[in-house]
Amino acid sequence: MATILNIETSTKNCSVSIAKDDELLCLVEEADEGYAHGEKLHQFIDWCAEGASISLKDLDAICVSKGPGSYTGLRIGVSSAKGLAYGLDIKMLSVNSLEVLVQSQINKGYDLIIPMIDARRMEVYTALFDGQGNPITATEAKVIDETSFEDLKGKKIVFVGDGAEKCEEVLAHLDANFVQTYPSAKYMGNLANAKFESNEFEDVAYFEPFYLKNFIALKKKTDK
Structure with missing residues (x-):
């Protein structure tokens, strides 16, 4: 029976859930035009664990939505997932962000x-x-x-x-x-549990987000 933390940050929606054998225990999410995922993600993880009445040490795995999507959002989500996987010494899984949308x-x-x-x-x-x-x-x-x-x-x-x-x-x-909607960690439980059962784990050291396109930094226009 796998208890999995799910992280979805590929769009404006910063979304976290905990599911046990694909049964949703808790969901915390918020869509923010400012992409404040870096400020909110770890707080949402703590709230989700509290809402599910579990300790992060009780987790069997972490599943992250790998992309495609926002470069910044994906980088934050994947970095957090890798850090937690290392720190808790548990497995990491990943799913395509489009597949998360399809589940609904x-x-x-x-x-x-x-x-x-x-x-x-x-x-x-x-x-x-x-x-x-x-x-x-x-x-x-x-x-x-x-x-x-x-x-x-x-x-x-x-x-x-x-x-x-x-x-x-x-x-x-x-x-x-x-x-019109955003990918949500609410719909990651079934996907994550299936990958856990079939041992489709990621190599935490080498895993990178699925950006699909190269990141292009735009210069801010300045007044002359």
Whole structure:
């Protein structure tokens, strides 16, 4: 019976949960426009442990959402997960952030579930999953326009994530619902427990976030 701490920081949502055999014991999360994950994450972890009435020493593993998503958010989440795994001498697991989004929409009668994490402008991180949450295509960074997903006409589709709403108008030619939301640690329990049972552990020393794209620092404009 595995007790697992789940950390999700790939978007504006700083989210922490504790699950035992994929049963949710406690969830603490907050979406912050300022990406204050560095200030809040460890406090949320402590609150979550208190809410679940366990000590961090009772954990069997830590699972972190590895990306794609916000460079800063992923770096904070993965660094915290690695530090706790080292400090507590427990296993570390990771899951794709898109798969976390998909969990909220499985078995709802859709032919396809298409998660979308905002990557600025009209670009999103995305992939195709069937209605039961099984992956069909690899994760990619995709620019969305009026011709996107034309080959999926006639399918019952749900687009889910913080990139869904901005794509609704240009994808009006599809039979689709658009669910604007963030990945949440609430939906990581089942994924984490499955990986724990199959011994899919990460090498803590060498593990890196799945950024998908290189980080580009933008210079701040100054008044002349």
